[in-house]
Every structure is written in C-alpha cells, then in structure tokens.
Amino acid sequence: MAHIARIDIGGPVGSGKSMLIERIVPMLAEKGYSVSIISNDVISKEDADRMRTNLATKRELLPENLVIGLATGGCPHTAIREDPSMNLSVIEEIESKHPELDLIIIESGGDNITTTFSPILADYFIYIIDVADRDKYPRKRGLGIESCDLLVINKIDLAIMVGADLDIELILKQIIL
Ligand SMILES: Nc1nc2c(ncn2[C@@H]2O[C@H](COP(=O)(O)OP(=O)(O)O)[C@@H](O)[C@H]2O)c(=O)[nH]1
Ligand SMILES: [Mg+2]
Numbered sequence: 001m002a003h004i005a006r007i008d009i010g011g012p013v014g015s016g017k018s019m020l021i022e023r024i025v026p027m028l029a030e031k032g033y034s035v036s037i038i039s040n041d042v043i044s045k046e047d048a049d050r051m052r053t054n055l056a057t058k059r060e061l062l063p064e065n066l067v068i069g070l071a072t073g074g075c076p077h078t079a080i081r082e083d084p085s086m087n088l089s090v091i092e093e094i095e096s097k098h099p100e101l102d103l104i105i106i107e108s109g110g111d112n113i114t115t116t117f118s119p120i121l122a123d124y125f126i127y128i129i130d131v132a133d134r135d136k137y138p139r140k141r142g143l144g145i146e147s148c149d150l151l152v153i154n155k156i157d158l159a160i161m162v163g164a165d166l167d168i169e170l171i172l173k174q175i176i177l
C-alpha cells in the first residue's frame with residue numbers, strides 16, 4: 001500500500017492547531033495537493049466537524065470522508081504516542097481508499113508541553129504554542145518544543161496585550177541554550 005506523507009500537529013489546548021489546519025489546507029489545495037485530516041480529541045469530534053467547513057468561504061473545506069474525527073478518551077498523548085492504533089487503522093483505511101492523496105495531517109488533542117508523536121505516526125512534527133502565556137512555554141521548553149521539525153508561535157496579534165516579547169533571538173536562546 002502507498003505510504004502517504006504524514007504531518008502531525010501538536011500543542012497545548014487552544015494554541016491554534018485546528019485553525020492552522022483550516023488555514024493551510026486551502027493553500028495546499030491551491031498548489032494542487034490533496035489532503036486528508038485526522039483530528040484527535042479527548043471527548044468530542046467537534047474540531048473535525050468544524051474543520052469540514054472553510055471558515056473564510058463557509059464552503060466545504062474538504063469532503064466529509066476526508067476529515068476524520070477521533071474521540072480518543074484518556075490522555076491526548078496516549079492515542080498519538082503510547083498506543084497509536086486508532087490513528088494507524090484510520091491511516092490504513094485512508095491509504096487503501098485514497099491512494100491518490102499527497103498528505104495526511106494529524107491533529108493531536110490539546111496536550112501538555114511533553115507531547116510528541118510516535119515515529120510511526122509522524123513523518124514531520126509541527127508544534128504550536130501561542131503567546132498568551134508570554135514566554136512560559138519557551139522558558140519551560142519540553143519535548144514538543146525541543147523535538148519538533150517546525151515550531152509555530154501563534155496569536156502574535158495578542159502579544160502586545162499580554163506583554164509577550166517576540167524577539168526571535170530571545171525565544172531561540174530560551175529554547176536552545
Ligand atoms: N487572536 C487570535 N486568535 C486565534 C489565532 N489562531 C487561533 N485563534 C483562536 O484561538 C481559539 C483556539 O483555536 P483552535 O484552533 O481551536 O485551537 P486548538 O485547540 O489548538 O485546536 C479559537 O477561538 C481561534 O479562533 C490567532 O492567530 N490570533
Ligand atoms: Mg483543535
């Protein structure tokens with residue numbers, strides 16, 4: 001079976017994981033890439049329901065069968081790291097039914113700063129934090145921030161209101177040193 005590339009997105013509750021996906025999927029579509037989304041949530045499938053509609057145009061973002069919601073229960077990281085079997089079986093189904101796809105985007109349930117994905121699930125790992133806690137996350141670091149392929153610092157429009165310093169050199173020093 002064809003292996004479809006997997007980009008996994010993790011980060012604390014409300015940091016903007018779903019919003020990032022909603023924004024990048026139309027951009028990817030414009031460039032001709034076909035995508036499926038798996039959205040992990042602890043209790044509901046609300047994110048997946050929301051992500052079927054493009055926020056800007058209010059039209060369908062992706063066909064319903066390409067946006068899969070998983071209500072995983074328990075700790076969010078369990079389903080993406082310790083026991084990724086639910087996600088793997090959905091991926092298997094997507095790969096057999098839609099081998100033409102270019103990418104599967106997997107959203108983690110909102111979790112803490114030690115979140116990482118099982119390497120079986122992730123070809124690439126994006127970790128997203130927002131500025132609401134000022135420099136708390138870069139200062140505390142944690143496995144997500146330290147091991148991701150791409151760190152997104154989101155909600156920079158709110159930085160001025162919470163007094164978050166967006167000096168990238170400062171942020172990098174906190175993460176790397
Ligand atoms: N001000 C602001 N709000 C944002 C931004 N990105 C996302 N949000 C809002 O933050 C809230 C949580 O976003 P969501 O994508 O659901 O977070 P998730 O829990 O990580 O999936 C929503 O109300 C979004 O509209 C941003 O860049 N700026
Ligand atoms: Mg979400």
